[in-house]
Amino acid sequence: MSTHIYLDHGASTPVHPQVIEKMLPFWTEHYGNPSSSHAHGRSAGFALDEARRTIAGLMNALPKEIVFTGCGSESDNLAIRGVMWAARKNNTGNHLITSAIEHEAVLETAVQLRDHFNFDLTIVGVDEYGRISVDDVAAAIRPDTALISIMAANNEIGTTQPIQAIGALAREHGILCHTDAVQAAATTRWDMQTMPIDLISFAPHKFYGPKGVGILVVRDGIELVSALTGGGQEDGRRSGTVNVAFAVGAAEAFKLAQENLDAQLAHYTSLRDQLIAGVLAAVPADDIMLTGHPTGRMPHHASFALKNLSGNDLLMHLDMAGICASSGSACKTGDPKPSAILETIGLDPAWTKGGLRFTVGSQNTPAHIEHVIQAMPTVVAKVRKVSQLFAL
Numbered sequence: 001m002s003t004h005i006y007l008d009h010g011a012s013t014p015v016h017p018q019v020i021e022k023m024l025p026f027w028t029e030h031y032g033n034p035s036s037s038h039a040h041g042r043s044a045g046f047a048l049d050e051a052r053r054t055i056a057g058l059m060n061a062l063p064k065e066i067v068f069t070g071c072g073s074e075s076d077n078l079a080i081r082g083v084m085w086a087a088r089k090n091n092t093g094n095h096l097i098t099s100a101i102e103h104e105a106v107l108e109t110a111v112q113l114r115d116h117f118n119f120d121l122t123i124v125g126v127d128e129y130g131r132i133s134v135d136d137v138a139a140a141i142r143p144d145t146a147l148i149s150i151m152a153a154n155n156e157i158g159t160t161q162p163i164q165a166i167g168a169l170a171r172e173h174g175i176l177c178h179t180d181a182v183q184a185a186a187t188t189r190w191d192m193q194t195m196p197i198d199l200i201s202f203a204p205h206k207f208y209g210p211k212g213v214g215i216l217v218v219r220d221g222i223e224l225v226s227a228l229t230g231g232g233q234e235d236g237r238r239s240g241t242v243n244v245a246f247a248v249g250a251a252e253a254f255k256l257a258q259e260n261l262d263a264q265l266a267h268y269t270s271l272r273d274q275l276i277a278g279v280l281a282a283v284p285a286d287d288i289m290l291t292g293h294p295t296g297r298m299p300h301h302a303s304f305a306l307k308n309l310s311g312n313d314l315l316m317h318l319d320m321a322g323i324c325a326s327s328g329s330a331c332k333t334g335d336p337k338p339s340a341i342l343e344t345i346g347l348d349p350a351w352t353k354g355g356l357r358f359t360v361g362s363q364n365t366p367a368h369i370e371h372v373i374q375a376m377p378t379v380v381a382k383v384r385k386v387s388q389l390f391a392l
Helices: 017-023 039-059 072-090 104-117 134-140 163-172 244-259 261-282 311-320 340-344 366-391
Strands: 066-069 095-099 120-124 145-149 176-180 199-202 214-218 288-290 301-306 355-359
Touching: 017 244, 039 066, 039 214, 039 244, 066 072, 066 244, 072 104, 072 145, 072 176, 072 199, 072 214, 095 104, 104 120, 120 134, 134 163, 145 163, 163 176, 244 261, 261 288, 261 301, 261 366, 311 355, 311 366
Parallel strands: 095 120, 095 145, 145 176, 176 199
Antiparallel strands: 066 214, 199 214, 288 301, 301 355
8 A cells, every 4th residue: 555544533533624624714814702892703703603503403402502622631621520519519419430441531530539629439340341331330329429421432442331321320310421422422423302411522533623622512501610710711611712713623523424424334334344354364363352342332443452462563563564553542552551441341461462443434445444454464473573582
């Protein structure tokens, strides 16, 4: 192949040309501060309102329920800290439930609330596929539980979670429910009128939008105490001048993703299944395993563990073979420590450094997948040979 095959869409995606086109005028023509009352400010403000309405319409939500942030991690932070600080302020709870396989933006925020702000925290475990049990969440509920935060799908191993059932459980007990949907945003239809979820975090750069903008959907009536204070933008939930161009781009990217969802799901699932079957057949069975749930996983996500190999070494050799992949979360790539997720699902230490994730995208083809399948035996053999030389 003359160019790299990009199979790391779980880390980031190219910006769609229509999204770029939609954003351009807000750097050159409508560049006013959307909080300003003059003509330039009003034109930017109108565009910001329209972006909010677009996202809300696609989610059957209210425009005032859409909050623009700086990234998906900030959306997670605002949801968790905001709800818990409001609960303390109103004396309505001091306990948070989350899971052991959350993204660091959720898990480290929850741990910080416990260690530095004296909130109580329960971290529920998962099964061998990385799936959370609704019964385990139910068993963790206390009278003072204020929030349950469970991701829609795991970034590293692709397993989808029963967030509808967990949300229904939370609602039965009068507890707010947040989901980190950064990985699942563009492969799911969202309906705030029927889903028992109160707060949802998105990152548009995962679905062909720009980096540097996040979305937090907050059900009307929920109070958030913000960590970012100042001018009171976003209804006091996220101070700071809103990046209008990126908000417009986020809305356009989300619109394209939702409008083309059925076709994209079919495309992704076909390539994913080809990839999983082909890679497992190409590499000796004793050296590789599929990680995550075999069927209850995101349609664009294939993840593996390779025995006694380094994920970083695999990535380097794949890169030299013209293939872009990940060893898990892009936030962890380059970290030589064992994968916390692979440890959490109970893998032996021989497997926990050898995580490998392929995430397919719109521009990928069956020929790309076949190239990867053909390359894998050679790549694995080279990495194993190098590992054995260094072990001598």
